Amino acid sequence: xxxxxxxxxxxxxxxxxxxxxxxxxxxxxxxxxxxxxxxxxxxxxxxxxxxxxxxxxxxxxxxxxxxxxxxxxxxxxxxxxxxxxxxxxxxxxxxxxxxxxxxxxxxxxxxxxxxxxxxxxxxxxxxxxxxxxxxxxxxxxxxxxxxxxxxxxxxxxxxxxxxxxxxxxxxxxxxxxxxxxxxx
Numbered sequence: 789x790x791x792x793x794x795x796x797x798x799x800x801x802x803x804x805x806x807x808x809x810x811x812x813x814x815x816x817x818x819x820x821x822x823x824x825x826x827x828x829x830x831x832x833x834x835x836x837x838x839x840x841x842x843x844x845x846x847x848x849x850x851x852x853x854x855x856x857x858x859x860x861x862x863x864x865x866x867x868x869x870x871x872x873x874x875x876x877x878x879x880x881x882x883x884x885x886x887x888x889x890x891x892x893x894x895x896x897x898x899x900x901x902x903x904x905x906x907x908x909x910x911x912x913x914x915x916x917x918x919x920x921x922x923x924x925x926x927x928x929x930x931x932x933x934x935x936x937x938x939x940x941x942x943x944x945x946x947x948x949x950x951x952x953x954x955x956x957x958x959x960x961x962x963x964x965x966x967x968x969x970x971x972x
Contacts, residue, residue: 812948815941816915818902819890824866827857827903830966831912831928835939835954837946839923844955850874851961855928860884866892871964878964899923904945908938913945922949932959 833853851873858867885892891902904913916924
């Protein structure tokens with residue numbers, strides 16, 4: 789009888805602890821890996837949050853956005869291509885970035901990017917920081933949209949960082965054709 793009581797108490801504790809919201813520290817913890825090869829390929833921008841609401845206008849002008857990564861012959865570098873679609877035209881921007889732990893550095897824009905933990909198996913949550921301040925957080929996915937659980941988790945990550953409510957990209961808008969990436 790006593791064992792059954794302990795078992796019930798244990799299972800109640802487990803169910804409550806599993807449903808408890810994660811702390812901001814847990815939600816915005818960078819990945820524990822320095823192997824960023826999982827980033828190779830194309831990712832569609834699904835959700836975005838910014839520290840400055842004034843910058844949302846520029847984001848809203850885009851019909852779609854995607855990024856592509858390609859490994860570099862120098863393992864400390866990645867080729868990074870951004871594709872933006874707006875008004876039936878496409879813009880492709882190629883940049884080499886330097887791998888830095890569980891993220892990378894955009895030297896030309898003075899951004900440090902950290903890849904954050906997420907429960908979404910085909911997503912990459914990226915936090916873009918200027919020195920001393922998180923400025924943007926994006927959820928990229930191999931899909932064009934995510935489910936309510938993933939949206940809720942991303943919203944909590946953005947809220948913890950003091951960002952705007954997530955802006956959802958329109959999944960019905962076509963992505964630009966992938967631009968060739970320059971590998972070195």
